[in-house]
Amino acid sequence: AQSVTQPDIHITVSEGASLELRCNYSYGATPYLFWYVQSPGQGLQLLLKYFSGDTLVQGIKGFEAEFKRSQSSFNLRKPSVHWSDAAEYFCAVVAGGGADGLTFGKGTHLIIQP
Amino acid sequence: NAGVTQTPKFRVLKTGQSMTLLCAQDMNHEYMYWYRQDPGMGLRLIHYSVGEGTTAKGEVPDGYNVSRLKKQNFLLGLESAAPSQTSVYFCASSPSWVQETQYFGPGTRLLVL
Numbered sequence: 001a002q003s004v005t006q007p008d009i010h011i012t013v014s015e016g017a018s019l020e021l022r023c024n025y026s027y028g029a030t031p032y033l034f035w036y037v038q039s040p041g042q043g044l045q046l047l048l049k050y051f052s053g054d055t056l057v058q059g060i061k062g063f064e065a066e067f068k069r070s071q072s073s074f075n076l077r078k079p080s081v082h083w084s085d086a087a088e089y090f091c092a093v094v095a096g097g098g099a100d101g102l103t104f105g106k107g108t109h110l111i112i113q114p
Numbered sequence: 115n116a117g118v119t120q121t122p123k124f125r126v127l128k129t130g131q132s133m134t135l136l137c138a139q140d141m142n143h144e145y146m147y148w149y150r151q152d153p154g155m156g157l158r159l160i161h162y163s164v165g166e167g168t169t170a171k172g173e174v175p176d177g178y179n180v181s182r183l184k185k186q187n188f189l190l191g192l193e194s195a196a197p198s199q200t201s202v203y204f205c206a207s208s209p210s211w212v213q214e215t216q217y218f219g220p221g222t223r224l225l226v227l
Contacts, residue, residue, distance in 0.1 A: 005157075009154075019220070020204075036218075042220060042221075043118075043204060043218035043219055043220045043221055044157075044206075044216075044217045044218040045218070046216070049215065063204040070226065090156060090157065099116075100146045100171055101149070101155070101159035101162050101206075101216075102159070103159075104156035104158070105156055106154055106155060106156040107156050
């Protein structure tokens with residue numbers, strides 16, 4: 001069965017500093033990987049996704065992620081964070097044969113220090 | 115274009131009561147999903163549908179039923195609510211294949227006493 005691990009429950013970053021959120025997956029076939037963001041009291045919004053091709057994918061709000069098959073990782077990065085980036089971030093992988101829903105990690109709570 | 119909407123936004127139930135959560139999407143999407151979100155657990159798939167008239171079980175289906183009588187609506191039912199079903203419920207939809215972006219509703223917060 002597929003699984004997603006986000007090792008960091010909370011991360012605190014100063015405004016303007018760089019950010020990296022870690023995600024490791026376990027999946028037998030070629031994974032389809034996603035990063036979603038959830039602002040307080042809101043639903044989830046897609047930041048970016050990887051299906052195939054270029055292993056560095058660009059997303060919205062200045063985020064990017066790099067797929068590394070050898071490390072089973074799909075880490076999310078941003079060169080300079082803004083206070084509005086404070087939110088919960090979820091890494092996810094598609095489940096089963098494709099028709100099923102997403103399998104989510106438990107999330108990383110990002111805190112931005114002024 | 116409202117996207118994905120959920121009704122109600124918040125509900126308090128007593129143990130044993132029943133209720134139905136409504137999800138509606140106006141994007142003509144084929145696939146619809148129900149997730150629950152619990153602290154420290156991320157989101158877990160309850161049930162999903164790949165088209166009108168179809169439903170399938172996800173990771174945590176026990177205690178829930180669903181129906182997709184119309185393409186734009188996906189209903190989640192709790193026949194006899196239990197405190198363990200206290201959670202935030204999210205509905206999502208995607209155009210077709212699951213690799214497509216899923217669009218999420220704002221969530222329904224349910225408290226079972």
